Amino acid sequence: MNRINPAKLLLSKWTAAQPRNKEKHFLVTELFRDEEGTVLEIELQAVMTRRGERLPWQTLQSAEDWKIGWK
Numbered sequence: 001m002n003r004i005n006p007a008k009l010l011l012s013k014w015t016a017a018q019p020r021n022k023e024k025h026f027l028v029t030e031l032f033r034d035e036e037g038t039v040l041e042i043e044l045q046a047v048m049t050r051r052g053e054r055l056p057w058q059t060l061q062s063a064e065d066w067k068i069g070w071k
Contacts, residue, residue, distance in 0.1 A: 002068055006031075006039035006057045014044070014060060015067040023049055025070045031057075 014026045023046040030043035032054070042060075045052045060066045 002061050002063050013070045015071045017065050
């Protein structure tokens with residue numbers, strides 16, 4: 001399990017453990033917060049294709065799916 005501080009996710013780099021469609025490296029481009037400022041979701045953008053995907057930030061905690069940094 002990856003330990004993550006959700007407030008520091010903006011512009012962080014991630015590597016998909018099982019890349020699909022040649023999308024291996026990703027960048028967190030936006031944080032979506034509630035009224036109290038708590039991070040709820042992130043915008044994860046593929047570096048190669050620029051495709052964006054909105055996900056709960058907790059998805060990145062799965063070490064089987066995501067690695068911190070570009071590897």
